[in-house]
Amino acid sequence: MNEITIIAPDDWHLHFRDGDLLKETVPATARCFKRAIVMPNLVPPVINASMAEEYKQRILQVLPVNSSFEPLMTIYLTNQTTSQDIIQAKQSGVTAAKLYPAGATTNSDAAVSQLDALYPVFETMSEQEMPLLIHGEVTEQHIDIFDREKIFIDQKLSKIVENFPQLKIVFEHITTKEAADFVLQASDRVAATITPQHLMLNRNDLLVGGIRPHNFCLPVLKRNIHQEALRQAVIAGTNKFFLGTDSAPHEKHKKESSCGCAGCYSAWSAIELYAQVFEELNALDKLEAFASTNGPDFYQLPRNKSTITLIKQDWIIPSDIKLPNGEFIVPFFAGETVKWQLKNK
Numbered sequence: 206m207n208e209i210t211i212i213a214p215d216d217w218h219l220h221f222r223d224g225d226l227l228k229e230t231v232p233a234t235a236r237c238f239k240r241a242i243v244m245p246n247l248v249p250p251v252i253n254a255s256m257a258e259e260y261k262q263r264i265l266q267v268l269p270v271n272s273s274f275e276p277l278m279t280i281y282l283t284n285q286t287t288s289q290d291i292i293q294a295k296q297s298g299v300t301a302a303k304l305y306p307a308g309a310t311t312n313s314d315a316a317v318s319q320l321d322a323l324y325p326v327f328e329t330m331s332e333q334e335m336p337l338l339i340h341g342e343v344t345e346q347h348i349d350i351f352d353r354e355k356i357f358i359d360q361k362l363s364k365i366v367e368n369f370p371q372l373k374i375v376f377e378h379i380t381t382k383e384a385a386d387f388v389l390q391a392s393d394r395v396a397a398t399i400t401p402q403h404l405m406l407n408r409n410d411l412l413v414g415g416i417r418p419h420n421f422c423l424p425v426l427k428r429n430i431h432q433e434a435l436r437q438a439v440i441a442g443t444n445k446f447f448l449g450t451d452s453a454p455h456e457k458h459k460k461e462s463s464c465g466c467a468g469c470y471s472a473w474s475a476i477e478l479y480a481q482v483f484e485e486l487n488a489l490d491k492l493e494a495f496a497s498t499n500g501p502d503f504y505q506l507p508r509n510k511s512t513i514t515l516i517k518q519d520w521i522i523p524s525d526i527k528l529p530n531g532e533f534i535v536p537f538f539a540g541e542t543v544k545w546q547l548k549n550k
């Protein structure tokens with residue numbers, strides 16, 4: 206197959222950041238995605254309806270002319286979040302709320318330390334039909350970083366799912382077989398996003414032949430049996446998995462550092478890389494469900510009306526991108542060949 210046309214996709218998990226960086230990140234995503242769930246881990250975090258609305262306006266301001274892209278806003282749960290915050294957020298059109306265990310990832314210091322204390326908030330979210338999006342890793346120092354997702358499932362996620370049978374939960378950027386299995390056996394109210402990097406890479410790609418800081422993201426890449434489990438999950442024919450790039454830019458010098466930041470900036474190549482993975486799996490016919498229909502169906506939003514076309518044509522991802530402030534970002538898969546290309550209309 207040399208060409209594939211699918212319903213226009215959405216990105217159900219990404220980081221636009223803020224300020225001048227929006228001029229880079231928003232057009233990059235809007236070139237092919239119609240909507241995106243915008244993560245709230247700014248500094249300071251987006252914790253309520255008014256901050257989400259202001260952030261949304263800043264995003265809309267940098268949209269290319271004629272773009273119909275729609276940012277779907279989220280709020281960041283903290284120890285101080287109240288049920289009233291959720292009700293207000295829902296009323297003002299916020300799509301979901303995000304749970305970061307404190308210290309789990311980039312800009313999560315303000316996040317939740319005691320999950321049980323948030324149970325009244327989860328109850329309100331369940332009543333308000335507001336999905337809970339979760340970065341699923343425990344953060345205890347003594348727990349091995351490669352086990353943090355699995356232990357989160359056992360200790361935290363299974364309890365939340367059990368206690369709130371009506372609450373919609375998206376287990377974000379899953380990285381393990383255990384996570385895929387957990388989502389598969391759970392009710393229809395539990396789904397997961399999967400990134401391009403976790404489908405394409407495993408932990409060898411972080412460490413063999415030298416440290417590769419641009420492949421470092423959280424949850425960290427796992428061993429190849431987990432990568433294989435995720436690859437099988439996206440083509441299994443279930444509607445529980447959908448596209449979430451977790452595109453998460455950090456300036457080059459912050460990644461190529463003695464203490465490098467976590468996050469891969471994949472917006473310029475994500476849909477093409479997903480297509481490449483599905484083709485490798487002989488399952489291009491499953492791409493549309495993953496990229497364009499499972500997500501809106503889960504969020505109970507309409508499927509997009511327009512389509513995109515991808516053509517089979519090699520291109521090379523640039524080695525860096527210059528930002529408005531003069532700094533550089535190294536995109537995910539920089540300098541590598543991608544086999545699919547978005548056809549511009």
Ligand code: NCD
Nearest residue numbers: 220310311422423453467468
């Ligand atoms: C994300 C970021 O940089 O904001 N980083 C990452 O490695 N995935 C945060 C997140 O999604 O956990």
Ligand code: ZN
Nearest residue numbers: 310340423424
């Ligand atoms: Zn995360």
Ligand code: ZN
Nearest residue numbers: 220244451453
């Ligand atoms: Zn993320």
